[in-house]
Amino acid sequence: MKLATLKNDTRYGELVVVSRDLKKYISASSIVGTMREAIDHWDVHAPQLQALSDQLNDGDVAGKDFDPTQAMAPLPNPSQWADGSAYVNHVELVRKARGAELPESFWEDPLMYMGAPDAMLGAHDDVEVGSEDWGIDMEAEIGVICDDLEMGLSSEAAADKIKLLVLLNDVSYRALIPGELAKGFGFFQSKGATAFAPVAITPDELGEHWQDGKVHRDMLVHYNGDAFGKANAGVDMTFNFPKLVSHAAKTRHVAAGAIIGSGTVSNKDSDGTPGKPVKEGGLGYSCIAEIRMIETIDEGKPSTAFMKFGDQVRIEMKNDDGSSIFGAVDQKIVKFG
Known part of the structure; x- marks a missing residue:
């Protein structure tokens, strides 16, 4: 599974799931909003994020083009x-x-x-x-x-x-x-x-x-x-x-x-x-x-x-x-x- 944080109008960005070839992404907002929230409750969110990743890599969901220049640090606010x-x-x-x-x-x-x-x-x-x-x-x-x-x-x-x-x-x-x-x-x-x-x-x-x-x-x-x-x-x-x-x-x-x-x-x-x-x-x-x-x-x-x-x-x-x-x-x- 590959995850990124895209820039938005907040300090900590939006968590997204990225395809294995780094070409496509899909928002994880239906599961969890930020990487910090995801890692704080990893046992809860990781299986859902993995399922979304599998769907994206298998072509079962349509992703948007991933632009790495719009990425923040994957975890902008570590503990x-x-x-x-x-x-x-x-x-x-x-x-x-x-x-x-x-x-x-x-x-x-x-x-x-x-x-x-x-x-x-x-x-x-x-x-x-x-x-x-x-x-x-x-x-x-x-x-x-x-x-x-x-x-x-x-x-x-x-x-x-x-x-x-x-x-x-x-x-x-x-x-x-x-x-x-x-x-x-x-x-x-x-x-x-x-x-x-x-x-x-x-x-x-x-x-x-x-x-x-x-x-x-x-x-x-x-x-x-x-x-x-x-x-x-x-x-x-x-x-x-x-x-x-x-x-x-x-x-x-x-x-x-x-x-x-x-x-x-x-x-x-x-x-x-x-x-x-x-x-x-x-x-x-x-x-x-x-x-x-x-x-x-x-x-x-x-x-x-x-x-x-x-x-x-x-x-x-x-x-x-x-x-x-x-x-x-x-x-x-x-x-x-």
Whole structure:
């Protein structure tokens, strides 16, 4: 089942069911009005939404043409947005670039920060930024939307709480991060609004490519029209989604509608070395910071610039036949004001 939220004259949009090929949609208003209402009472609404999805995909009901530019974030008002760092390869490179050792605990306990649940962008919304000096970067990630989580939830139990998957761009301001972290209190200004691909999908839509709580598909990133990354999201993922969800609920109950992110998708090359650029036959990168880290390690300083006003990023996942699974995040960096 694939779901989206279309823009209307309300803050939280209209929930719609989208066909598997992303060409048609039908309103879910006869069942439930918004994605948040649906996830708050998932056991009630999911079977009805699935039935409507089956009818749409089988051609039993006529749908309207789906326009992804009219989509909001699939869940515009999550109960919270928490982002992990499941790809320790990425974290290891960050620390190595600044000459710091990676603590052994990083391989056993996930990193996670609380983001801004009120700053969710649609796939084609511009990223408004105050200054290029902030060090503008994209981060291509997978996220999960969860049902209610009980405090102390085990990883095994957490697997059943994952109801939907989303594709996202976790916008980061790299030049602001060091100053914030130096205060010892974590990210706040360093993280911008988060953008989401047009549709959220139930895990079964991935078939065999949803295994062990991981999405085994390539994360395709294009930067200003050029191939920038194609890392496989199921490879080098140290902590799977059930582990991340369990981590989020360790010390408190978490309300339905929480989005938990994977962190930047990152792969090593087949020989175990940091990834090479796509143009050199490598798997590339899901963020600019990673190639800058590798340049720093190899050359003593980075040579790739962060994003500028007018730059475009496209993030997508595709099926074996080349069809888009979530639709694409396709957005431009623009100056605010």
